[in-house]
Amino acid sequence: xxxxxxxxxxxxxxxxxxxxxxxxxxxxxxxxxxxxxxxxxxxxxxxxxxxxxxxxxxxxxxxxxxxxxxxxxxxxxxxxxxxxxxxxxxxxxxxxxxxxxxxxxxxxxxxxxxxxxxxxxxxxxxxxxxxxxxxxxxxxxxxxxxxxxxxxxxxxxxxxxxxxxxxxxxxxxxxxxxxxxxxxxxxxxxxxxxxxxxxxxxxxxxxxxxxxxxxxxxxxxxxxxxxxxxxxxxxxxxxxxxxxxxxxxxxxxxxxxxxxxxxxxxxxxxxxxxxxxxxxxxxxxxxxxxxxxxxxxxxxxxxxxxxxxxxxxxxxxxxxxxxxxxxxxxxxxxxxxxxxxxxxxxxxxxxxxxxxxxxxxxxxxxxxxxxxxxxxxxxxxxxxxxxxxxxxxxxxxxxxxxxxxxxxxxxxxxxxxxxxxxxxxxxxxxxxxxxxxxxxxxxxxxxxxxxxxxxxxxxxxxxxxxxxxxxxxxxxxxxxxxxxxxxxxxxxxxxxxxxxxxx
Amino acid sequence: xxxxxxxxxxxxxxxxxxxxxxxxxxxxxxxxxxxxxxxxxxxxxxxxxxxxxxxxxxxxxxxxxxxxxxxxxxxxxxxxxxxxxxxxxxxxxxxxxxxxxxxxxxxxxxxxxxxxxxxxxxxxxxxxxxxxxxxxxxxxxxxxxxxxxxxxxxxxxxxxxxxxxxxxxxxxxxxxxxxxxxxxxxxxxxxxxxxxxxxxxxxxxxxxxxxxxxxxxxxxxxxxxxxxxxxxxxxxxxxxxxxxxxxxxxxxxxxxxxxxxxxxxxxxxxxxxxxxxxxxxxxxxxxxx
Ligand SMILES: Cc1cc2nc3c(=O)[nH]c(=O)nc-3n(C[C@H](O)[C@H](O)[C@H](O)COP(=O)(O)OP(=O)(O)OC[C@H]3O[C@@H](n4cnc5c(N)ncnc54)[C@H](O)[C@@H]3O)c2cc1C
Ligand SMILES: Cc1cc2nc3c(=O)[nH]c(=O)nc-3n(C[C@H](O)[C@H](O)[C@H](O)COP(=O)(O)OP(=O)(O)OC[C@H]3O[C@@H](n4cnc5c(N)ncnc54)[C@H](O)[C@@H]3O)c2cc1C
Ligand code: FES
Numbered sequence: 001x002x003x004x005x006x007x008x009x010x011x012x013x014x015x016x017x018x019x020x021x022x023x024x025x026x027x028x029x030x031x032x033x034x035x036x037x038x039x040x041x042x043x044x045x046x047x048x049x050x051x052x053x054x055x056x057x058x059x060x061x062x063x064x065x066x067x068x069x070x071x072x073x074x075x076x077x078x079x080x081x082x083x084x085x086x087x088x089x090x091x092x093x094x095x096x097x098x099x100x101x102x103x104x105x106x107x108x109x110x111x112x113x114x115x116x117x118x119x120x121x122x123x124x125x126x127x128x129x130x131x132x133x134x135x136x137x138x139x140x141x142x143x144x145x146x147x148x149x150x151x152x153x154x155x156x157x158x159x160x161x162x163x164x165x166x167x168x169x170x171x172x173x174x175x176x177x178x179x180x181x182x183x184x185x186x187x188x189x190x191x192x193x194x195x196x197x198x199x200x201x202x203x204x205x206x207x208x209x210x211x212x213x214x215x216x217x218x219x220x221x222x223x224x225x226x227x228x229x230x231x232x233x234x235x236x237x238x239x240x241x242x243x244x245x246x247x248x249x250x251x252x253x254x255x256x257x258x259x260x261x262x263x264x265x266x267x268x269x270x271x272x273x274x275x276x277x278x279x280x281x282x283x284x285x286x287x288x289x290x291x292x293x294x295x296x297x298x299x300x301x302x303x304x305x306x307x308x309x310x311x312x313x314x315x316x317x318x319x320x321x322x323x324x325x326x327x328x329x330x331x332x333x334x335x336x337x338x339x340x341x342x343x344x345x346x347x348x349x350x351x352x353x354x355x356x357x358x359x360x361x362x363x364x365x366x367x368x369x370x371x372x373x374x375x376x377x378x379x380x381x382x383x384x385x386x387x388x389x390x391x392x393x394x395x396x397x398x399x400x401x402x403x404x405x406x407x408x409x410x411x412x413x414x415x416x417x418x419x420x421x422x423x424x425x426x427x428x429x430x431x432x433x434x435x436x437x438x439x440x441x442x443x444x445x446x447x448x449x450x451x452x453x454x455x456x457x458x459x460x461x462x463x464x465x466x467x468x469x470x471x472x473x474x475x476x477x478x479x480x481x482x483x484x485x486x487x488x489x490x491x492x493x494x495x496x497x498x499x500x501x502x503x
Numbered sequence: 504x505x506x507x508x509x510x511x512x513x514x515x516x517x518x519x520x521x522x523x524x525x526x527x528x529x530x531x532x533x534x535x536x537x538x539x540x541x542x543x544x545x546x547x548x549x550x551x552x553x554x555x556x557x558x559x560x561x562x563x564x565x566x567x568x569x570x571x572x573x574x575x576x577x578x579x580x581x582x583x584x585x586x587x588x589x590x591x592x593x594x595x596x597x598x599x600x601x602x603x604x605x606x607x608x609x610x611x612x613x614x615x616x617x618x619x620x621x622x623x624x625x626x627x628x629x630x631x632x633x634x635x636x637x638x639x640x641x642x643x644x645x646x647x648x649x650x651x652x653x654x655x656x657x658x659x660x661x662x663x664x665x666x667x668x669x670x671x672x673x674x675x676x677x678x679x680x681x682x683x684x685x686x687x688x689x690x691x692x693x694x695x696x697x698x699x700x701x702x703x704x705x706x707x708x709x710x711x712x713x714x715x716x717x718x719x720x721x722x723x724x725x726x727x728x729x730x731x732x733x734x735x736x737x738x739x740x741x742x743x744x745x746x747x748x749x750x751x752x753x754x755x756x757x758x759x760x761x762x763x764x765x766x767x768x769x770x771x772x773x774x775x776x777x778x779x780x781x782x783x784x785x786x787x788x789x790x791x792x
Contacts, residue, residue, distance in 0.1 A: 190724050192542060192549075192589040200726075229591035231724065235528045255726035259738065266731055266738060266757055268764045275727035283548065283721065289775040292548035292574055293721075294768035368760040417724055417743065 014057055018119065022128050023052040030348040034318045037204040037286060040345060041105075041134075046086075049138040053081035055119055055130045063116035064132060069465040072096045074113055074132055081135055087148055090139040098176040099169060099464065101144060101211045104137025106202060107461050108339050144214055151221055158182040160478040163245040165232040165418060168196020169460045170251035170451025172215065173467030174474070175224045181475050185223070186245070188230040190417075193282060196253055197452075198460070200282040201274065203312050205319070206342075209281070233421030247446050247474050250433060251467065254452035255415040259408055260304075264362030269296055269370040273309045273409035280316055299404030300324040302373050304359055306336040310409035311343060314351045317407065325351045326401065330358035330378050330391045356380070356391065360398060362406055372402045412457045432456055438487050440470030445483050448474055506586045510563055515645045518570040519613060520579050521555075527562035529554070529592050535620040536598030536715060536747055539564065540723045542589035543577050550574045551720045551742075553617035554593060555646070564592075567616030567645060573772040594723040595746050598713065600624045604687035607679055607710070608654065609635040609701055611672050611693020615646050617715060618692045623653040625690075631655050633683070635675035637693070641666035672697050673704045686710050691750060695759050702750030712750035716741045718758055719765070733757050 026042040027033075033040055044052065056078040064074040073092050080089035093100045113132045114120065120129030142148065160183045164171045167189040179185045193199050195212040220226065232241060232252075241248055257272035259265050271279075276295070279285040283293035301317035303310050306329035317325040327346070329336055332355045336343065347353070356378040365371040377397035380389040414432040419425050426434040426443035433442055433449040440448040450466030452458055476482070476489040510523045529539060538553045556565035570576045581587075598621050606625055610618035615636050626632045634654040638644045639662045651657050659667025660675040668675070672693065680686050689712040691701040698714045705712040718730040718741050725743035732741050735752035739745060 190591065191722060192591070200722075229589050230528075231591060231594070234593055235532060235591070237532070255724070257726070257728045259728070261738075266733060266761065268760060272728040275721060275729045278721055278727050284546065287546070288768065289772045291546040292772060294765040294772070296764075367763070368757065415725060 012054065017055055017057055018122060020051055020055045022055070022131065023048040023134075025131070025134050030350070033205065034315075034349050037319055039208055040205050043141055044134055044138040046084075046138075046142070049081055049086075049135050050084055052131050053078040053135055056082070057118055059118050063118065064113040064130075067113040067116045068096075069112065069461045070096045070468060072113075072136075077139070078130065078132070078135065081139065086139055086142050089135075090143045090148070093136060093139060097464070098173050099215055099460070100136050101140035102169070102198060102207060102215065103461055103464075104133050104135075104140050105207050105211075106459075107133055108459060109133035110340060112461070144211070151218075152180060154223075155180060155182040157184065158478065160184070160246045161186070161244075162247045162249065162474065162478070163188060163232075163241050164249045164251060165241075166190075166196060166251040166253055166451070166453075167194035167216070167226065168251055168253050168451060168463060169198065170253075170453075170463040170467040170470075171196070171249065172219060173464045174249045174251065174448075174450070174471045176219055176222065177468065177471035178474060179219070179222045179224050181471075183475070183478060184225075186225045186227060187219075188232050188236070189226065189228050190231040191282065192228055194226050194228065196251075197255075200278045201309070201312070203277065203281055203316050205315070206312070231417070233418050238418070238422045242444075242446060246478055247448065249440075249467075249470055249474065250418055250442070250447065250449040250453060251451045251463070252415050252418045252453045254412040254455075254457040256413040256431075257408070258411045258413055260359060260410060262359060262361055264364055264370070265408065267362055267364040267370040267406075268368050269404060270362055270406045270408065271296075273303075273305070273313050273407055274412065276313055276407050277309075277316060280320065286320065295320060296405045297321045298323060300326065300402060301405045301407060302326045302328060302401060302403040303407040303409055304328055304373070305409035305411070306331065306338055307409065307411070308338050308342055309411075310407075311338045311346050311351075313407040313409050315342075315346050315349060317405070318349055318351065322405075326354060326403075327351060328354045328357045328359065328373070328375060328401070330356065331389065332356055332380060335380075335388050354401075358391065358393065363400060370403060370406050372400045373406055374398055374400050412452075414453050414456060418453070430456060436486075438469070439473035439490075440466060441473060441483070441486060446477070507590045509581055509583055509585050509587065510561075512581075512583050515567065516642050518579070519643070519645055520568055520570070521616075522566045522568065522578075523558075523561075523563045524566060524587065524590065525562055526564050526590055526592075527559075529590070530557040530559045530562050530564050533557050533564060533593040534597035535600060535624045536617075537593035537595045538617075538723075538746065539566070539590050539592030540594060540720070541566075541578070541587055543574060543581070544588050547577075547588060548574055549589075549721055549723065550578075551594070551717070551723060553715070555616040555619055556649075557620075567613060569613040572769050573776045576773075577776065591723070594742060596744065598624070598690075598715075598747050600628050602629045605631045605633065605683060605685060607633050607635060607676060607686055607689040607705075608650075609637070609672055609676055609689065609691045609693070610646075610650070611637045611691070611697040611701075612639070612643055613645060614691075614693030614697070614715075615644070615650060618690065619646050619649050619653070621690055621692075622650060626653040626655075633679050633686075634658065635660060635672060635679060636667075637661070637672040637675055637697075639663065671700070673700050676701055676704050677708075680705075680708050680710065688713070689750075690714075695755055695762065698750060698753075699755035699759075702753065702755070706751045713747050714750035714753060715746045716748060716753065716758060717746065718761060732761075 077092040114129040117129035284291040285295035361374040378391040451463035637660040733754035
């Protein structure tokens with residue numbers, strides 16, 4: 001099929017495109033991969049990427065773009081790939097997305113661009129939509145491996161300086177956009193590595209750390225200064241930052257782990273998901289004692305929760321030698337917020353799932369070590385305001401599952417550290433920073449915010465989307481000095497960056 | 504950014520070393536009761552250490568560290584001039600300093616080092632500072648002279664009577680409280696067991712007491728929850744909500760147990776480290792303590 005004439009879109013009939021089978025991505029075998037931390041999906045070959053790109057029908061109305069939170073020109077880059085022009089493909093993506101190697105791996109495409117895809121609709125199976133994310137990943141990897149795309153040229157300095165608090169996807173997006181508009185950008189990061197959740201939370205086998213550090217390096221090459229081990233509000237007071245920089249962006253994330261508040265949560269061997277994943281990812285506990293940070297290994301590990309974070313915990317536990325890795329979730333499988341792909345991967349690797357079970361107590365044995373979880377069976381009730389069916393405990397149904405380690409993965413709240421040292425900053429009821437959604441402006445002049453600190457625990461691409469909105473508004477603010485009615489100033493300021501236009 | 508260096512290093516006794524480290528931002532911003540997190544190497548763990556003193560003009564912070572395991576022993580082997588891989592801070596909520604009236608400052612063992620800046624601030628705030636400085640034996644007493652400068656009285660206690668009065672921290676607190684008409688507040692910093700018993704005594708004497716807890720930590724910014732402690736029946740994160748808490752409300756037994764979580768691994772790390780040192784001939788002094 002790859003040789004079937006010129007791959008230009010006009011030369012191929014829709015029926016031929018629809019006849020191309022969806023290209024599967026090669027993966028490490030489950031039995032092998034639980035013994036290592038290497039990435040599970042291995043990526044497309046160029047041939048696969050070209051074939052998959054040819055499956056795009058180039059619909060008149062590009063519903064895929066409407067599904068993308070940052071509005072990437074998806075048919076545009078697919079057309080380039082179909083022609084084998086990978087350099088143009090990646091350039092098109094980079095116009096709207098500064099972290100394609102990351103997004104190609106961790107975006108929930110099946111709920112965004114690929115959900116609406118006409119090809120999937122035609123096959124009555126969204127799983128058969130064009131694999132936009134895999135092609136995006138292919139292009140970003142190709143770019144990195146071939147070092148094909150040169151740095152954008154230096155732009156003249158605007159003479160304005162910006163400080164970004166937090167180096168997660170929101171902060172990195174703001175930094176990348178503003179440095180390319182000529183502003184001097186400093187990123188403060190509390191931890192000893194840049195990347196936020198991308199380095200401390202999401203495991204190596206889903207997102208290799210080398211990819212994140214490469215993206216950070218790219219920003220450094222563009223002139224962004226990273227100051228690690230620097231806690232805004234502690235190492236440098238916020239009023240000092242406001243004096244020394246012309247604008248501030250807060251992207252400090254949702255790094256506050258929630259617990260259920262049930263008895264036994266402080267027993268030995270009970271971890272928050274953040275602690276467990278941080279030990280393995282950021283602190284390299286997998287390599288102990290060559291690295292210094294220990295972690296509990298082996299035995300039976302119970303993970304409480306049903307999101308991506310829970311899947312990451314349960315799969316990491318297997319790689320840390322768990323004999324059994326069990327996920328308990330209080331609703332049923334269909335309500336589980338985790339990506340299908342992650343659930344599928346977890347099952348393949350041997351993770352056991354138990355639905356409609358909710359912990360009421362974590363039980364302990366000698367010297368305060370955890371030995372199990374007392375659970376109550378649940379039944380599904382009416383859908384709640386979010387449309388999800390609520391779960392109701394079944395009286396008298398309590399029982400205990402034995403465990404040597406318990407991982408609590410029931411969610412994260414906005415990190416209160418910055419707001420608590422900044423009383424003038426308006427916050428929302430749930431502790432997030434309140435912003436004008438169209439601009440990312442906070443209640444304090446010159447201070448913008450975005451990402452999980454505003455949205456609550458959300459996604460990489462939504463954090464980037466907010467970073468993009470804030471960058472646009474910050475540029476307008478820096479160029480015009482206007483704060484009231486900043487929305488109107490955005491168009492006037494113009495946000496052309498080289499080949500890239502911020503929209 | 505300039506890397507942080509060990510500007511000077513001084514032994515304060517067996518296994519206890521005082522370091523002055525260049526960290527200008529931290530030297531400027533730190534307040535009594537706050538700590539830093541240090542990483543010695545690329546593979547290092549994040550080690551929380553209290554800021555014992557600071558010199559904003561010289562841009563240095565002082566740390567007093569007891570070598571108890573792999574990381575702290577490895578730190579003790581660093582020479583003056585060495586670069587610390589990472590240092591972050593100041594972290595934690597500063598100690599609440601006010602004019603209480605008469606206060607007892609009880610430092611046990613290495614705990615006297617973090618007590619020093621608190622005693623100093625209390626003294627400056629106009630309190631009558633009665634210090635109780637304790638250790639197992641004379642050689643383990645640290646920063647006695649410094650404490651003398653900022654205290655109205657210093658009572659030295661050793662378990663074996665090799666210096667000062669023979670007895671435990673709790674005995675010292677009773678002695679001081681016994682001869683005072685009123686003690687308005689007490690501060691106790693030291694090993695968890697010592698803080699537990701000191702708090703029990705001050706509870707009995709009706710003296711409000713602040714302790715500084717030292718649970719295992721990772722990030723020190725409230726992100727992981729590893730440092731959680733139970734205070735007054737509520738879970739608190741010591742790195743952001745503390746490390747200071749009301750000693751009468753702390754569940755010390757839980758803290759002591761949680762500190763032992765990685766005992767086996769810590770032992771393995773030490774063995775691995777000693778083995779590595781022997782192999783490379785760089786001199787593992789791991790067994791001198
Ligand atoms: C385990 C896990 C798996 C996930 N999987 C996915 C996935 O598959 N797909 C997806 O789209 N999303 C996923 N997410 C969610 C996604 O990672 C987040 O929504 C996203 O990272 C939020 O970005 P952010 O920039 O707002 O903040 P973060 O990534 O949280 O970064 C915030 C940074 O700010 C730093 N910081 C905080 N306070 C300060 C301060 N005072 N001074 C300096 N620095 C500070 C923090 O140390 C941190 O590095 C996952 C999250 C977790 C925890
Ligand atoms: C807020 C705070 C302030 C501290 N201030 C000082 C100080 O000023 N001087 C000083 O000598 N010590 C201080 N400590 C204790 C010091 O951090 C530990 O002794 C050190 O981490 C031990 O590491 P190790 O590898 O040498 O020993 P290990 O063999 O790893 O551990 C020895 C013991 O130290 C404790 N410990 C281990 N890892 C950690 C960790 N990451 N965080 C906290 N405790 C741990 C455990 O109870 C363990 O059993 C402080 C701890 C905290 C939480
Ligand atoms: S050390 Fe991680 S939350 Fe306190």
